[in-house]
Amino acid sequence: MTIRALLVDDQSMVRAGLRMLLSGEPDIEVVAEAGNGLQAIAHAARFAPDVVLMDIRMPELDGLEATRRILATDPSARILILTTFNLDEYVYEALRAGASGFVLKDDPPEQLIAAVRTIAAGEALLSPSVTKNVIRHFTRLHRDPPPPAVGTLTARELNVLELLARGLSNAEIGKALFISETTVKTHVTRVLQKLELRDRAQAIVLAYRSHLFEDDPITGPAGVGR
The missing domain is CATH 3.40.50.2300 (Response regulator)
Structure with a gap:
């Protein structure tokens, strides 16, 4: 194509x-x-x-x-x-x-x-x-409250979102969470649908702008493995 x-x-x-x-x-x-x-x-x-x-x-x-x-x-x-x-x-x-x-x-x-x-x-x-x-x-210049839809994410979906916000690929997320790449794709799709986001770019902006995770998603995960 x-x-x-x-x-x-x-x-x-x-x-x-x-x-x-x-x-x-x-x-x-x-x-x-x-x-x-x-x-x-x-x-x-x-x-x-x-x-x-x-x-x-x-x-x-x-x-x-x-x-x-x-x-x-x-x-x-x-x-x-x-x-x-x-x-x-x-x-x-x-x-x-x-x-x-x-x-x-x-x-x-x-x-x-x-x-x-x-x-x-x-x-x-x-x-x-x-x-x-x-x-x-x-x-860092802005801080918005997380959208209410974040509350609908499962613990695993939050894990995936956090790693996604750090810029990890599906394969890297799968390795970090000990799940298959196909399963990661499913989780990513559900996260984007629940948060009404068009793609990963908007997901990472949301994570940063709302300070969704305790630690900087770039430097390290705050919730993975909990």
């Missing part, structure tokens, strides 16, 4: 480089390019890409507002944020708006290609440490 990608960046040289990189992959097709947020919204509606690679800072309409508008029209859209900043408040806000993750523009090419495939597969890109740094930094 071919992944249809929309490239959004106000610098034509950057778009050209991204197109050259992605077009060299047999399973990725660049269906359109946009130089600002308004064009991104129009092209997303017209071409229905599987993944939108979205720059943050652009003229006319920035990537944050474009992300919000695209997801308001199509909640199933998958948006991968591109940035040159590893601590950028716009990135955190984009994750809150529903973006599925982000990569740095100077990351290795293979990491960007893997990110596109990860996002297209319906997963959220949360493992890079820079993502954790962004979320940790900006959620």
